[in-house]
Amino acid sequence: MNRENSIESRIEAIREQIKEYGDVNIRKFELGQTAVKAAIMYCDGLTDREQIDFHVLKALMSYSFDQRPISKELIQNTLLSTSEIIEVETQEEMLSKVLTGFTALMVDGINEITLIHALAGKSRSIEEPISEALVRGPRAGFNENISDNIALLRKQGENKDLCLLKLQVGERAKKDLYIAYMKGIANPALVEEVHRRVAKIRIDNALESGYIEQLIEDNYLSPFPQIQNTERPDRVTAALMEGKVAILLDGTPFALIAPVTFSMLLQSPEDYYERWLAGTLLRIMRFFAAIMALFVPATYISFISFHPGLIPTKLVISIIATRVGVPFSSLLEALIMEIAIEILREAGLRLPKPIGPAMGIVGGLIIGEAAVQAGIVSPILVIVVALTSICSFSIPQYSAGISLRMLRFPAMFCAAAFGMYGVVLYALLLGAHISRLQSFGVPYASPAAPYRLGEWKDFLMRAPLRMMKRRPKLLYPQDSTRKR
């Protein structure tokens, strides 16, 4: 491209290039009071038309250029009243920018192309997060717009320690990604490690933060989530204040928090917002529910099929009475019902919101009742299955809930093969796995193992805030005092 080329010929060349980009528009015009040709190029829908009309077209078309010579500086510094402009020289660069929403301005006689940042502000409004609803707590959740999300984080309080490292991921479709941490709290080695793993990602396109999560986690064979995801800015801030690192990706409301331990997956922000006794009780209840969700069906199978002697006598009599006539073994019986419940749950998720829950309840009730009536399963099992699924729903982290639900099936098979012995061995296997697992160098089972007695204040119980004066040491924070 050379200076002699008139704008007409440049536009022709561009038109040739954008033949396959139907949404790119070009508008030609003349600078005010002169016959100098100019053109803007923008992507339909990505650009805020009003802003362009007012700040670019109107400004350029109504200014009298006869007083001063037309120059790049004049246009950029005086006439374009937008906050961000970039300058590029080649058409390729221009085109890629235009496709992300910039508006390109070309003026006859000026070689450089000015790119004006005027994006259409069409992000979803800030709504209550659906996946992590709370009774008490802020109602704000992240949306798909990264700048909104960052703004939400910044708005959590005036804090110049909040650092945001900007990176780009994606080979073909580049996306902005921010690594957030608190300077002076987060251990630099941890930040460095997160940065290293994120920088190593090689993928065409990261659609959702789940891609990032799966590419940087420690053990991809593990059934447990090793990175936490959340839609809640308050949760992210709380994590950052403990010295953890958060990853925000453009285009998704889910932020990632690393490292994570098993006990963190059973915690909810509400534990801290409610008073400490309520928080403690809720937490203990959740741990209990998690254990029940894992082992109740397996225990049922092992008792029914292997150890009739371990059930209280009166109960054994009524169980036998209900099971007489059930043609299936307890394993098959339990599998039928558990799988039916899982399918119901999945179907309820997919259905439109108003009928989803109704269908879950109706389906559960009707299938359970009918199965008992038909003599396919025993009523005790229906109780067991209902109990299990209720327990698994009480886990605040959706992804943790999934892994627990998934893990109860092998438990059932172990129970069917070895009874109680199999269940204990399965528990040991899970325990061994959790003991081996680490998330960014933090043992997954901590603070239960290795013992960190100081952190048990925030493990099974949630101690009064006055007593929680120190940050969790398992992340080796630089500044361990929460409050002086």
Next chain:
Amino acid sequence: MSGTQQAKGGLPQEKLTTIQVAVIISNFMLGSGILSLPRVSAEKVGTPDAWISVLLGGLVAIVAGVIMALLSQAYPGQTFYEYSRKIVGSWLGHLLGPVMILYFAATAAFQVRSLFEVSGFILLEGTPQWAITSVFLWVGLYLMLGGLGAIARLFELILPLTIFIYLLVTLMGFTIFDLDNLRPLLGQGIWPVLKGVQTTSLAFTGFEVIILLTAYMKNPNKNIKAVTAGIAIPLVIYIVTVFMVIGALSVDGTLTKNWPTLDMARSFELSGLIFERFEFLLLIIWIMQIFSSFTTAFYFSALGISQLYKRKMKTCLYGLLPFVYIFVAVPRKLDDVFTLGDWIGKVALYLFGVIPIVLLIVTKWRSSKHANQT
């Protein structure tokens, strides 16, 4: 922070905290013995004072443990396998190392075998031995491949659970407890009690791992503390066990049972609860304890092979597995199992009762000679 360092082909290496070492020692000790200890001690003592004998046995164990801890402190960063040759020369050292490897392998096999005997009798009548044991061995191997750090962490999860459930179950035995069964106190003097000390102190074998664990401690100078705490926990549990079981079943009732602790838990029912039968809680934690004893013994046996014959740890772990499996199947009947247990105890008595003292004296003597020369 960048995760644990991993040597090529080796297992993750982590330094252990003092608490972790104490936990490993406790978990290793609490094993098959817990179900039979009341009978074994009552057999030797013959009076209801068996629990005093257990107390004395524990004190003897603590003394022996402290001697071993002192010995290991003299050779920082080295396990017994490595430094024993330095003390007694390579010839004797070549003898001592393999004996120890065999001892740990036999202990591992013994634990698995008693697991099979009990669960085959109570839980899984009719399930073949290979099925019960092989599953157990594989789960153990999976843990051991995570290295000492993972072992320590799992034990830390198991121990509080064990203590809680165990004390819960034994203390529920108060419903059938009769203090008269434990009286008279020292009715026949102190002599029968002393007679039992040798047997009861063998119930505490397990503390000997301190001579290997010190090398992996963050703070090796605290190993005396670790071994004392590690023995103290089983000591309390054992005393409570013997006290409650004899109190509930009487000496005569205890003597007739293979596993009196289990029978005590079977002897009462608390109705109105979800469970009225508590032996299954006891069995659950017992299986977990056997698991921890087995993995410890197995790991240290493999460690010995790895260090003495310069093989990769992973190879040793996989390689030892079939041998231990065969070892498990060797005893034909229950009595053979108990005999094997006695034999292991006898070996332990010499290996860990006598030899460490000699080695400690040699070490001290050498270092003083060294000091004199310079």
Next chain:
Amino acid sequence: MRIRHKAKRSLLIAICALALPLQTGCWSKDEIEDQSIYVGMGLDPASETKLEKTFRKEGDDYRKRKLLTYTLQIINVQSESQHGGGQAPVSEKPYFNISETGDSMFQLIREFSARMERPVIGHHLKVIVINEKLSRKYSMNELLDFFLRDNEIRPSCLVLISKGSARGTMVAKDNSIIPSFRLTGLVDNRYRSLKILEPMTLSKLEGKIYGKQSYLLQNVISAEGEVKFSGGAVIKGKTQKLQGLLTEEETIGCVWLTGKGQGGLVKSYHEDNHQPIVYEVKSMKSKIDAKVAGDEISFHVSIKSKGRLTEEWLNNNEPIDPAFKKQAEAGSQKEVRRLTNLALKKLQKQYGTDVLGFGKQLSIQHPRKWEKIKDRWEEMFPEIPITVSIDMEITEYGAKITR
């Protein structure tokens, strides 16, 4: 990284591969509804039932000595499931009894596998009732050996003696009662009656059998599908056979001497007008003191009790004065003394067995002396002087105004 993952994958595959054949195994698996649970067992001297005789004629015979007949009480699941369904009148009994005659207990139990489609399991055995005549003939370790060895039967199982046929205690008139549960339920009423002895479970019994100690078992009588705990049965230490029975009054005397009653009453008659005065026991304690003077051994039992005056037929609405209280207390003490004397006389003079733990107390209080005489203890026991002091105090008078 790669090496590690490869190893992990291979381990995972190994575990999966191992898990698959295990699913086909399930060696010990036995679904609960395919089994029958027996909750009670009665042991009687051999007497074949009609059914058995017919079976024998048809060719059911194998080598056995006809030593005893025993009755298994099995839960009738069909009736229970009706019950659970809530269909009102229960037409069937919730249990059924079956009997076999022979010698080996285990063989007899396994014999049922040839008779019923659901094999019986013993995890829930609650009560064993032994016929008096049988226990005079065979020792407890012979009769109970199987139960103590078996891995299904729990040591918490209760052992009773029946004066009549043990089978009779396993029958109920009403369709809603399971006789075995009725027997174990009666034991829970110890806080209301002194006629019920401390329950003797298999686990307690085992120590006594092994230690050759004497002990008391609860005696139960039955008639027309009803049962009653009545008196006790004395088992002699050396032989472990039944020595004799105690009447209800003697049993109450034993309870007073051991102080192990939980509640009950003492009825005495007023000296002057012979109207009843009833003392309700709120607490009782007894302490056995062994005294050794040279070769002379003697015991002193001091019984202390506190209670409530619950019924009296003579003092119509008049306030109770201290003198009446004294009188009532003295009357009750006299009654208790009568009962304890009866018990001691029977135990020492007639049976010569120490079932109340005098020997145990001697061994606790004078272990050295006990070591010397423990082999001769049962012979010495009838001649040992035993004194009893009784102290009963009325501390309450119920809801009625005292003054």
